[in-house]
Amino acid sequence: xxxxxxxxxxxxxxxxxxxxxxxxxxxxxxxxxxxxxxxxxxxxxxxxxxxxxxxxxxxxxxxxxxxxxxxxxxxxxxxxxxxxxxxxxxxxxxxxxxxxxxxxxxxxxxxxxxxxxxxxxxxxxxxxxxxxxxxxxxxxxxxxxxxxxxxxxxxxxxxxxxxxxxxxxxxxxxxxxxxxxxxxxxxxxxxxxxxxxxxxxxxxxxxxxxxxxxxxxxxxxxxxxxxxxxxxxxxxxxxxxxxxxxxxxxxxxxxxxxxxxxxxxxxxxxxxxxxxxxxxxxxxxxxxxxxxxxxxxxxxxxxxxxxxxxxxxxxxxxxxxxxxxxxxxxxxxxxxxxxxxxxxxxxxxxxxxxxxxxxxxxxxxxxxxxxxxxxxxxxxxxxxxxxxxxxxxxxxxx
Ligand SMILES: [Zn+2]
Numbered sequence: 341x342x343x344x345x346x347x348x349x350x351x352x353x354x355x356x357x358x359x360x361x362x363x364x365x366x367x368x369x370x371x372x373x374x375x376x377x378x379x380x381x382x383x384x385x386x387x388x389x390x391x392x393x394x395x396x397x398x399x400x401x402x403x404x405x406x407x408x409x410x411x412x413x414x415x416x417x418x419x420x421x422x423x424x425x426x427x428x429x430x431x432x433x434x435x436x437x438x439x440x441x442x443x444x445x446x447x448x449x450x451x452x453x454x455x456x457x458x459x460x461x462x463x464x465x466x467x468x469x470x471x472x473x474x475x476x477x478x479x480x481x482x483x484x485x486x487x488x489x490x491x492x493x494x495x496x497x498x499x500x501x502x503x504x505x506x507x508x509x510x511x512x513x514x515x516x517x518x519x520x521x522x523x524x525x526x527x528x529x530x531x532x533x534x535x536x537x538x539x540x541x542x543x544x545x546x547x548x549x550x551x552x553x554x555x556x557x558x559x560x561x562x563x564x565x566x567x568x569x570x571x572x573x574x575x576x577x578x579x580x581x582x583x584x585x586x587x588x589x590x591x592x593x594x595x596x597x598x599x600x601x602x603x604x605x606x607x608x609x610x611x612x613x614x615x616x617x618x619x620x621x622x623x624x625x626x627x628x629x630x631x632x633x634x635x636x637x638x639x640x641x642x643x644x645x646x647x648x649x650x651x652x653x654x655x656x657x658x659x660x661x662x663x664x665x666x667x668x669x670x671x672x673x674x675x676x677x678x679x680x681x682x683x684x685x686x687x688x689x690x691x692x693x694x695x696x697x698x699x700x701x702x703x704x705x706x707x708x709x710x711x712x713x714x715x716x717x718x719x720x721x722x723x724x725x726x727x728x729x730x731x732x733x734x735x736x737x738x
Contacts, residue, residue, distance in 0.1 A: 344724040348717075355584075355714055356707075362586040363688040364638035364697040364706030368673040370631055371640070371681055372662070373563065373612055375411035375458055375540060376647045377444065379432045381487045387650040388443035388453070394659055395452035398666040400678040405451050406666050407678045410444065411458035411540040411563075413490065414527050417465075422482050424472065427465045433531050441531070448532070454680040457536035457559065459500045460524035462490035464512065468497055470505035491648055496576035499545040508579075509572040514549045521553030537561060538610075538682050545569045545578055548593040555593070555605035561685040562591070563642070566611045585609045587639060588688035610685055612642035616665070619654035624664035631669055637713065638697065638706035640684045705737040 349356065374391075377384060391408060398406040415429040422428045432441055447453030471494070472479035478497070481488050496504035501517065503510040528536040535558040541550065547570045551562065564585050569578035591607040614630035616622050627643055634641040649658040669676055677695070679687070687695045697703050708730055712718050721727040 341725055345726045348720050348724055348726055352714060352717055358586050359710040360707050363588050364703050365640055366697050367695055368635040368676045369640035369679050370669055371679060372408045372643045372645055374408050374645045377410045378413040379416040379430060379437060381489060382439055383651055385439035385443040388447060390659055391650060392447040392450060392452050394663045400676050404678045407452060407454060407680050409454045409456050409681045412455045413458050413462050414460045414524060417482055419483055419486050427469050455532050456538040456540050457528050458540050459542050462542050463493060463497050464500050464503060467503045467505045471497055496572045499543040501546045501550050502571050504572055507572055507574050507576055517549045518553045522557055525557035551591050551593040551605055551607050555607050561608050561610055563612050564609050566613045585611060587611045610681060612644050614641055614643050616643040616645045617649055618658035618661040619649040624661050624668055627665040628668050637710050701737050708734045
């Protein structure tokens with residue numbers, strides 16, 4: 341029996357160790373992460389004001405209002421001046437976009453919106469310009485009506501950090517990534533008066549070069565879907581090495597300083613793998629189920645959503661679902677905390693003992709629950725009798 345246990349533990353050693361190193365949260369945490377806001381359609385202003393009103397109706401046990409992080413896009417094509425050979429952008433602090441920026445700043449001042457870097461554009465401009473040569477819909481997008489929605493671009497072209505004019509996509513030259521990252525982080529700081537600390541790669545496609553460039557300009561945390569995609573395959577599907585990413589994990593990318601010294605970029609990852617898209621039929625119950633599951637596993641709940649839910653026809657349903665979700669979450673979890681994603685990341689980085697389990701017993705309890713999420717582990721543990729030992733440990737730590 342002990343031999344079977346040893347073999348099973350050995351087989352899962354890496355994954356069990358990764359679960360052990362992932363911080364265990366002591367309190368339920370909820371943050372709604374909403375992408376794609378910023379430079380773009382002007383009706384975002386009324387949508388943002390309506391979301392702000394809903395968020396302000398809900399406070400956590402410490403009096404903090406509900407929070408929505410906004411993955412901000414800092415610029416969009418200037419359709420009036422862009423030509424087939426020259427791309428021109430409108431940046432979010434252009435006077436024409438004042439209603440949108442005012443609504444963003446209003447929510448930030450009220451403590452409900454927290455801006456995060458989603459990208460200068462939601463695409464790599466040279467790739468879109470090149471694609472327009474052969475794709476008339478893309479050409480019309482670039483030079484047609486003002487404030488085109490990036491959601492309307494072909495999916496592969498919505499990835500900023502690859503050249504998807506052809507598929508499979510091509511990597512971008514590192515020097516171009518460096519220049520683009522420097523410009524977008526400087527633009528973010530100029531517009532919001534604070535450095536971008538959290539970045540959300542568009543369509544979750546990015547690589548080491550992007551991490552290094554962001555890190556050089558103050559980005560500390562990257563939001564991930566629990567893995568990293570680095571390109572698009574022949575049919576445009578995101579592809580990566582498939583490696584699982586855990587909350588709070590450090591990136592392996594290194595930074596080389598001007599004096600030649602190499603150091604870890606210091607970037608840490610967050611995992612956002614729960615979804616709340618009311619326009620796709622996700623209701624408050626679904627969000628609440630995600631909160632329950634994450635809380636049981638000692639994890640924060642980062643709920644992914646997008647602006648398309650809150651603009652036009654779906655908006656009313658989405659606002660209602662958000663309001664319901666927040667009401668029910670507060671009722672079900674009196675100790676619930678509304679934290680920004682950066683606050684969540686900081687708590688894990690510094691092992692804040694008010695929020696993160698630092699006692700062995702609590703960590704062990706979280707780890708035992710998480711072992712049930714490993715594929716086939718629970719079944720093999722039952723077959724070998726290891727489950728009984730784990731069950732006894734669970735009773736002891738309860
Ligand atoms: Zn996006």
